[in-house]
Amino acid sequence: MRITFVQGPYESLAVEYLASILKQKGHRISLVIDPQLFNTVYFKNGLLGKFFDLRPWVIKAVIASKPGLVAFSVFTSEYQWALDLARGIKQQNPALPIVFGGFHPTSVPEVVIKQKSVDIICIGEGEQAFVELVKSLSGKRSNYRIKNLWFKKDGRVIKNEIRPLLEDLDQLPFPDKDLFFSQLPFLSKYYLMMATRGCPYRCTYCGNHVKAKIYRGKGKYLRIRSVANVIQELVKAKRKYPRLKMISIPDDILPLNKPWLREFIKQYRRKIKLPFLCYTHPRYIDEEIARLLKEGGCFWLNMGLQTASEKNRLTLLHRVETNDEVREAVRCCHQVKLKFSLDHIFGIPFEGEKEYVEGLKFYNELRPSWINVFWLVYFPKTEIIKLGKKAGYINAAVEKQINEGQISTCCTLQIGSDTQDISRTQQGEFKNFALLYTLLPLIPRKLMAQIIKKKWYRKIPDVSSGVFFLAKLVARLPIHQVYLYTSELTKTVWLAREVIRKKWLNKSN
Incomplete structure (x- = not known):
């Protein structure tokens, strides 16, 4: 199965860890980066931001990657940006599942899950939950009882409990740096x-x-x-x-x-x-x-x-x-x-x-x-x-x-x-x-x-x-x-x- 992550122009260790562990399970990973030129929390200029706005291209690139799942790692400063892109993706392909993880969905899951463009949210650390989610989406029967995840189903929200923390961090594979370095070579x-x-x-x-x-x-x-x-x-x-x-x-x-x-x-x-x-x-x-x-x-x-x-x-x-x-x-x-x-x-x-x-x-x-x-x-x-x-x-x-x-x-x-x-x-x-x-x-x-x-x-x-x-x-x-x-x-x-x-x-x- 192909999972497409959508990110701003920042390296994300969370995404790199998820990509690495999913690749170990045989899945294919795509990354689409929005440059967000002159529209970040550090550099913001209305006129230049509109001129360099590439969100329509980002949406096309996500759809072109033909994913089975689209994933956003969302901090509070990125939440409205992520929602805007998620809406655009849903307009192009309403059946494509979209998951939001990261600090913002973790802190206010009840707010994020209400969004029509968000199908699933991940609360807390997501490595184990993501593996189970992708396995479920790849199979014939959906599993709505995956810990750390909230799902929408038949007009209601299924809220699952939080799993115990992974105490031995050495069990995790090393983060997949090539995912970002291939597109943002200055990061290397x-x-x-x-x-x-x-x-x-x-x-x-x-x-x-x-x-x-x-x-x-x-x-x-x-x-x-x-x-x-x-x-x-x-x-x-x-x-x-x-x-x-x-x-x-x-x-x-x-x-x-x-x-x-x-x-x-x-x-x-x-x-x-x-x-x-x-x-x-x-x-x-x-x-x-x-x-x-x-x-x-x-x-x-x-x-x-x-x-x-x-x-x-x-x-x-x-x-x-x-x-x-x-x-x-x-x-x-x-x-x-x-x-x-x-x-x-x-x-x-x-x-x-x-x-x-x-x-x-x-x-x-x-x-x-x-x-x-x-x-x-x-x-x-x-x-x-x-x-x-x-x-x-x-x-x-x-x-x-x-x-x-x-x-x-x-x-x-x-x-x-x-x-x-x-x-x-x-x-x-x-x-x-x-x-x-x-x-x-x-x-x-x-x-x-x-x-x-x-x-x-x-x-x-x-x-x-x-x-x-x-x-x-x-x-x-x-x-x-x-x-x-x-x-x-x-x-x-x-x-x-x-x-x-x-x-x-x-x-x-």
């Missing part, structure tokens, strides 16, 4: 992989607590692959993709287990020897971990912080690290000259100029290599929505829009477009402080102290999205030139060139 310069699934924390703004709640009583939520399995995947990748320049490991917290990390770095230094970036939590950094990461080739370590207010981190975000623990983690990174970034979220309920200034002071003390600035995104069913209601930002109508994926889910600033769910006054305040946070690593400590003392941050004019983007680009250049391999700008330029040359219209597999 870096390798995206994950060593863990799950997170030990339940931050109110993060989807992890939504998924953990669904899987309560269904096994261990936080799981880790063996070092041997991870290294085996990377050795194979290094051999297969000679253009490979770096490894990206976006696990929530890579150094969860110190003995595991010791062995991983030992094997990585001996067999891989490529720069890598990874993520951690301030409580999972000490002198030994920082040294191991640096010696292993980590060129960029990302740590979440979200606000400089220790009280707000605990009471509003359920983040337990203290400012002294953050200081110690930062000290360990500076000690071994490990470049690191800190995440900061603007728009947290009940925070304003006072907290933003507090953040300037704290970050000027810490002096990170880079500050990732985000605007708070309210994802469906996350606990932060309750705080948004209490602060007066969210009412029933807005919550409905969140569940429908109709509220902008751009974390920072879009080129040529502003987020839809904040006022002009808040945008101006946010942009001015965001600009200072972004440029802070390049501004001498004493000068930043003067900016804070004399309140010059109030005199910064409202900046355009384009200016802010340039500031981000300039601030990132000193970190490591290899970052440019994964930049949105590089990808957009390449995709635009391919579309203009009409080469993209010949792509899909």
Whole structure:
């Protein structure tokens, strides 16, 4: 049976794992990518977006692949885009089954299953469920009792329970990278992989607590692959993709287990020897971990912080690290000259100029290599929505829009477009402080102290999205030139060139 996945211009590990396991079972896989030029959460421009709109071509390419099943892996920011394509596919072939999986259907399945263009939804991890679904669709009798799946049948919805989590991640085949690399060759310069699934924390703004709640009583939520399995995947990748320049490991917290990390770095230094970036939590950094990461080739370590207010981190975000623990983690990174970034979220309920200034002071003390600035995104069913209601930002109508994926889910600033769910006054305040946070690593400590003392941050004019983007680009250049391999700008330029040359219209597999 042929399964056709439809994706935006982003590599998806979920799709790669599904493709790999389905190929093992003898099924054929196609991938149709919508370039979404100038219409993504990072680059949005109405005029250019319409000019480069290839959705009619995407629909034709899906139908031309002659699939037995069409699958979308849907994050909230992609939900309306996926629905639009699903409607177009159904208009061409009403009998073709369409399944939605991913975070959005997992968080609000009751909303997604109501859509006429969606026949099946997958809740949670889908590897085992997809194998059973394709087997059912390939057979003579349909099986509507597949765990993790909801079906439509005879005007009603069949809701199946969640299966236990797969605890041994080593059982999974390695992700099928060729699926994306064949169409987006620039991706082969870096390798995206994950060593863990799950997170030990339940931050109110993060989807992890939504998924953990669904899987309560269904096994261990936080799981880790063996070092041997991870290294085996990377050795194979290094051999297969000679253009490979770096490894990206976006696990929530890579150094969860110190003995595991010791062995991983030992094997990585001996067999891989490529720069890598990874993520951690301030409580999972000490002198030994920082040294191991640096010696292993980590060129960029990302740590979440979200606000400089220790009280707000605990009471509003359920983040337990203290400012002294953050200081110690930062000290360990500076000690071994490990470049690191800190995440900061603007728009947290009940925070304003006072907290933003507090953040300037704290970050000027810490002096990170880079500050990732985000605007708070309210994802469906996350606990932060309750705080948004209490602060007066969210009412029933807005919550409905969140569940429908109709509220902008751009974390920072879009080129040529502003987020839809904040006022002009808040945008101006946010942009001015965001600009200072972004440029802070390049501004001498004493000068930043003067900016804070004399309140010059109030005199910064409202900046355009384009200016802010340039500031981000300039601030990132000193970190490591290899970052440019994964930049949105590089990808957009390449995709635009391919579309203009009409080469993209010949792509899909």
